[in-house]
Amino acid sequence: MRSGPLFHVDGLVMSENFIELRNVRKEFAGVVALKDLSLTIRKGEIHCLAGENGSGKSTLIKIMSGVYQPTSGELYIDGNRVENLSPMASIEHGVQVIYQDFSLFGNLTVAENLAMNVQLREQRHMLNWRKVREIAKEAVKRLGVDLDLDTDVEKLSTAGKQLVAIARALMSDARLIIMDEPTTALTGKEIETLFRIVKDIQSRGIAILFVSHKMREMLEISEHITVIRNGxxxxxxxxxxxxxxxxxxHMTGSDIISEPYIWDQQKYGSMPPRIETKNLTHGNDLDNINLAIKPGEIVGVSGLLGSGRTELALSLFGMMPGYSGTISINGAQTVLDTPQKAIRAGVAYVPEDRLSEGLFLTQGIDRNMLATSYEKLAPGLLIDQNKAEEWVEAMIRDMQIATPTGKKLVKELSGGNQQRVVIARWLLTNAKFLILNGPTVGVDVGSKAEIHRIIRELAQKEGLAVLMISDDVPELVHNCNRIVLMHRGAFVEEMASADTSEDQISDKLKNLT
Amino acid sequence: MAWFHKSEVVIAGILVLAMILIGLVNPAFWSLDNMFSLLRSNVIIGIMALGVLLVMISGGIDVSFPAFAVAAMYLTIKGMLYFNYDGVVLPFVAAATMGALFGCLNAFFVYKFRMIPLIVTLGTGSMVRGFLLGVVGTSMININKMPDALIDFGKSDIISMVKPDGTTYGLTAMVAVYVVLAVALHIVLRYTMIGRGVYAMGGDPEAASRVGFNIRKITFFIYCVAGALAGFAGLLHSGMIWLANPRDFVGLELDVIAAVVLGGASIFGGRGSVLGTMLGVFMLVMVKNSLIIMKIDTTWQRVVVGVIIVIATAITAWRDRRANA
Incomplete structure (x- = not known):
């Protein structure tokens, strides 16, 4: 551990550390969230804070931004001991936090959002709209980006909102900008832009704390890494x-094996494809898509946002009627023009966020699992309770969910177990073809590995065919046996995962125009 | 800000269209006499709507204001009679203050216990109305007992006209009072930090507190101002109709909320303007007025108000959801 080195300039004591936490401990009603944690962020450095969900990352952020007071331990800013740091004092010291939700006001214009902090800090009572515009113009100029000041923020893309949030932080004479999971909802290109901006901010002597659990990003952007686990x-x-x-x-406390997925061609090669499209075309979104996925295959789709990858998923789930070309399931041609038909044909679609947000957290495992199956359980008016229990028990066994009973509330389960419940729900509908759109967005490393393991197992053993759409290139390379690159509604290239690398795919993505 | 203007232009357009239609059915609609009486009917609903607008922009809702208005009005007039006081300024200050205090009650529950504003205001409204009738009294105060100063104030006109048959009619000065309050609220909402704080809170309360808005202060401000406007409107109402009825304003909350929603305020909070609300109030009053002219039963007026609320809310909800998509 570095202990803040000091150097002297004309008799003044200067510290090269901006903020330093020494042996900080934080307890909530006796529960220890942070244990004697020390962290030093130097002036103008890009520092990564890595840790899984629940490791204490957000508690740490809140201590630095003055939202929480540490139970014990010391905090130094510019080498001076600071006690009872309040949110306002933290901002005055130049600490700015960009939260995952950006804390912007969607109902207000970009200009007002940009100017709000300055106006509040100056403790103004009246608002001068000309001043608001001036501040906003200045903010946009400082960041060197182009933003329409008169648009309501809610009309901007995620990347646009993030730019507004960063520009706003810069206006507060920031000396440390804490970014909480800044890349979660960004595409590859947008992440590149963000990194360029982060580097630019750094060149002005502003330190950045990059909170993340994406390994490649941390390694690419940061100069210093701190990993925390269990506080x-x-x-x-x-x-x-x-x-x-x-x-x-360090993050998980154990090794996660990531050997590539190998499709069992001997076992499944002779079977008809679970799903096959011929010249599937839909308006400007899909252009002559020919895709066949055999049982046991996991096919990855990579492409930028707007490449047609989501439309592909939707059309295979019957949500884009009016397509031309054909779709066959298990060798039989069908018309998929409603989701009901798709579900009956054995297609399941898990949209983005669904894995984490599609759960009824305050309900039991059983009800969550059966949520899409009640039709089958109630041939008449009443639900066949015995059958329901049987199904749930079998699923808990098959998916190895750690619970004594199916009545346990989903919110009491770990992240990994929650994911299994969602997948179990779809398996109960007898899904033979599973479409996953961003299956592990916002999921921490441990749970992510679990989800991957389950999906691979289902493909290998049960012959489930999987279409996996993701921005996370490593995720695709490790879990798919082939990967197609999509651009402007068409398949540009198909690669066998065994013959390609993450970097190759990343480069190809960046070179798409 | 182009959006706000656009929304108001749409409302104004619909209003003009409706006025032309009503004028075709009933040419008397356009008479100066009818216009003056229409504007007169705007005053009380309009002032109350300003308060409801404030609450709705912040993401809340208020159904307690008719109770506050009637309580502030009745208590003030009872007090004036008791002290034998005959003036104008002090009673209005008293009524507004009482309304503000009632509003504090709302703010307290909404802020302190993070309760849903609808439940809080349902409860406080019922409590205040119940206390008024149970403790203070149920008897009406008629014109013969009403303080003269209030009646004289309520009678004052800014424009007076004489009909060919010799009877006079005029535009009540209360319209000016309404407009002054509206302009004041517009300035507060548009040009003060606390006003922008109300919008910020309606947009995202969590974010508002993060950037440094004082949510407690803003919550109290909102509900106290809404209460004060209601109390003020209550007393003004009694001056205009020369009667203090402790059972007045029953069911008025629906009309006022309908007017505010009609004026483009979002039920999700964060959107709404004074100009839009004034247009919404005018539209609602005009529709109800036309129903009366067309001799349609009052029970059917309830149906119309209900339909207006549902349709206007559906349109704004659809608009806001599209904006969020």
Whole structure:
């Protein structure tokens, strides 16, 4: 651990550290959230804070931004001890947090959003709209981006909103900008732009704390990495000392094996494809898509936002009627023009966020699992309770969900177990073809590995065919046996995962125009 | 801000269209006499609507204001009679203050216990109305007992006209009072930080507190101003009709909320303007007025108000959802 080195300039004591936490401990009603944690962020450095959900990352952020007071331990800013840091004081010291939801006002214009902090800090009572525009213009100029000041923020894309949030933070004379999971909802191109901006901010001497659980990003952007687990610092050092495997090991406390997925061609090769499209075309969204997925295959789709990848998923789930070309399921041609037909044909679609948000958290495992199956359980008026229980028990066994009973509330389950409940729900509909759109967006490393394992197992053993759409290139390379690259509604290239690397795909994505 | 203008232009357009239609059915609609009486009917609903607008922009809803208005009005007039006081300014200050205090009650529950404003205001409204009737009294105060100063104030006109048959009619000065209050609220909402705070809160309360808005202050401000406007409107109403009825304003909340929604305010909070609300109030009053002219039964007026609420809310909800998509 580095202890803030001091150097002297004309008799003044200057610290090269901006903020320093020494042995900080935080308890909530006796529960320890942070254990004697020390962290130093130097002026103008890009520092990564890595940790899984629940590791104490957000508690740490809130201590630095003055929202929480540490139970014990010391906090130094510019080498001076600071006690009872309040949110306002934290902002005055130059600490700015960009939360995942950006804390913007969708109903107000970009200009007003940009100017609001300055106006509030100056404790104004009246609002001068000309001043608002001036501040906003200045903010946009500082960031060097182009934003329409008169649009309501809610009409902007996620990347646009993030730019507004960053520009707003810069206007507050920030010296440390904390970004909480800034890349979660961004596409590859947008992440590149973000990184360029982050580097630019750094060149002005502003430190950045990049909170993330995406390994590649951390390694690419940061100079220093701190990993925390269960409220404790488990590793800390220059980024050069780390690699993906090492960070993962520190974050999860165990090794996660990521051997590529191999399709059992001998077992499934002779079977008809679970789903096959011929010249599938839909308006400007889909252009002559020919795709065949055999049982046991996991096919990845990579492409930028707007490449038609979501439309592909929707059309295979019967949500884009009016297509031309044909869709066959298990060799039989069908017309998929409603989701009901698709479900009956054995197609399941898990949209983005659905894995984490499609659960009824305050309900039991049983009800969550059966949510899409009640029709089948109630041939008449009443639900066949015995059959329902049987199904749930079998699923809990098959999916190895750690619970004594199916009545346990889903919110009491770990993230990984929750994901299994969602997948179980779809399996109960007898799905033979599963479409996953961004299956692990916002899921931490441990649960992510679990989900991957379950999906691979289902494909391998049960012959489930899977179409996996993701921005996360490593996820595709490790879990799919082939990957198609989509652009402007068409398949540009198909690669066997065994013959390609993450970097190759990333480069191809960046070169798409 | 182009959006706000656009929304008001749409409302104004619909209003003009409706006025032309009603004028075709009933040419007397356009007479100066009818216009003056229409504007007169705008005053009380309009002032109350300003308060409801404030609450709705912040993402809340208020159904307690008719109770507050009637309580502030009745208590003030009872007090004037008791002290034998005959003036104008002090009673209005008293009524507004009482309304503000009742509003504090709303703010307290909404802020302190994070309760849903609908439940809070249903409860406080019922409580206040119940206390008024149970403790203070149920008897009406008629014109013979009403303080003269109030009646004289309520009678004052800014324009007076004489009909060919010799009878006079005029535009009540209360319209000016309404317009002054409306302009004041517009300035507060548009040009003060607390006003922008109300919009910010309606947009995202969590984010509003993060950037440094004082949510407690804003909540109290909103409900107290809404209460004050209601109390003020209550007393003004009694001056205009020369009667203080402790059972007045029953069911008025629906009309006022309908007017505010009609004026383009979002039920999700964050959107709404004074100009739009004034147009909405005018539209609602005009529709009800036309129904009366067409001799349609009052029970059917309830149906119309209900339909207006549902349709206007559906349109704004659809608009807001599209904007969020």
């Amino acid at each position: 404790q610092k488990v590793a800390d050092g220059p980024t050069g000392d780390f690699d993906e495997a090492l960070i993962t090991r």
